Amino acid sequence: MADQATSTLVKKLMLAVVAMFGFGFALVPIYDVFCDLTGLNGKTSGSAYQAVDVVVDTSRTITVQFLASNNDKMNWAFKPAKTILRVHPGQAVNTHFFAKNPRDYTMVAQAIPSISPGRAAEFFHKTECFCFNKQTLLAGESIEMPLQFIVDQDLPKDVKTITLSYTLFDVSEKSLASR
């Protein structure tokens, strides 16, 4: 039965199958680009913000909460210096996080930030952050990791509280192996 029309059609359909398989994988970068463009998902920029000279908006006070948690196999002591700061939009604020490696070997960690509510992410600027780099701690070493941020004046009026959460991931295997 496999006449000309049938085999042409079957070839086209098989091409569609391959294309859709590829599309499934293409969804991965599409998803990332979509989140980047729209600022959805609470993902903040991975690089430092260049501060612009602006007037501090003292008419509003924003509560910024800090959370620190370890990913499942991570075991560092990890916590913010202050869990809550009250800041004005436009004001550059300094704070820091503590971390300690309790193990008897060197470990490398990477902190991944996330902002809630997600739409506040594009209005939360980090001028300096330990999350921009990997942190290497020797056995038993501890560290104070700096964070400087500015909340944008354009932050929507109804956002009164921003939660910044860091999750610490163990990347020792990949980082130490590549040296």
Add this chain to the structure above:
Amino acid sequence: MSHGPAKGLSRWFLATNHKDIGTLYLWFSFSMFLLGGSFAMIIRAELFQPGLQLIEPNFFNQMTTMHGLIMVFGAIMPAFVGLANYMIPLMIGAPDMALPRMNNFSFWLLPIAFAILASTLFMDGGAPNFGWTFYAPLSTTYAPPSVTYFIFGIHIMGLSSIMGSINIIATIMNLRAPGMTLMKMPLFVWTWLITAFLLVAVMPVLAGAVTMMLMDIHFGTSFFSAAGGGDPVLFQHIFWFFGHPEVYIIILPAFGVVSEIIPTFSRKPLFGYASMVYATAAIAFLSFIVWAHHMFTVGMPLVGELYFMWATMLIAIPTAAKVFNWITTMFKGSITFETPMLFSIAFVFLFTIGGFTGLMLAIAPADMQYHDTYFVVAHFHYTMVAGAIFSMSAAIYYWLPKWTGRMYNESMGKVHFWISFLGFNLTFFPQHFIGLAGMPRRIPDYALQFADFNMISSIGAFIYGASQLLFLYNVIATIKYGEKTTVKKTWEGANGLEWTQPSPLPYHTFTTPPEFK
């Protein structure tokens, strides 16, 4: 072309005849239906009373997972593929499917896929226990070792579905009887054509999703692991990009079946044929752009919630057009209530209930309350069981006399229907209430206030399960001892090319294309 079937087992292993392959598909799916059903019986037995009586929570999770996987991929989908194999060539006046050898291969992949899947029950760490939606990282980082077998099972099953649908598209596009234009095709053929395109589009995406899982588990990638820069929510997006069209893959052929049966027993042509075709196409198109309504609680932004809410509600319009057309077909018809018609009317009635609860779930703010409760379980069983399975039962009763040349026992059929109807509603109607009251799905134990409704639900499930054995008996008894009939038109109101052929159907039909007016 005049030779008969081969002797012995080679008739089945080497089958290229569409009727033989259809038969294989139908029996395979029925055996999977009983297997998946027996898992449901275990689930309902455990939920008969609060507390843990019969099984461990981990085994309970394996049962809910395997029940879902086997019913969706092993029972409902192959059942409709079998029906397509059997009926589409007969309905369009073709001698066979366009690619008979590939047809054989797509069937025989299925027992392999499901043998692999079922074998995980006997493995160390047990079968998959992460739900039929297999959300990562539950299905990657925290999965039992058997997940790899599950992934290969899905790959093979997906390959089978893709080949089956390519075959169906090729058959419908190229082998129609002269004169049968697309807009003259029976509606069952139309719904299957659209379903086959859905399958070609989304089964590869599912294959991609499980391939990513495989790579995350064994090859150190991090598609779905936040630890490596991936995102678990991405899994849900990819899964439901497949998953939502999948539910229409299941229900569209059911729409086709009842669109054949209702006109027959109403003795009127189908009302609004063209609108039925367009509604089917509209539903298929919308199915691609509404997937995140399964994910309202992942923390989507407001615009996302609103978009997916409105887009989902849009589906109600073409679906309502279909329900309207079925009811209007029956309106002022001279209706008789043979078993296939009873199942079809119950389909229209119960599927509409399932559609309405779907609309309730589509309301994003309300879904925060309903999400992952028994309300969802009730909703999709009204569409999957009262939708797909009821229409499948209707189809078997409707065409069985044609296939076998023997009449089934009508009173036993009606008893099967009424027990099914009663058992089904007894099982799933109370689940709306316990869901609204807050009982989560996929739990082996529950708070005391849900006890009464759960007991009713379990009793209903046992009744429904037992009624399927009566169905099995009726079918076997028909094949073996049923009253012989050689009437070409089993049902006086029936229309369509399949009824121009002798009963029982000869091994080869339409070796020369029929005249189609």
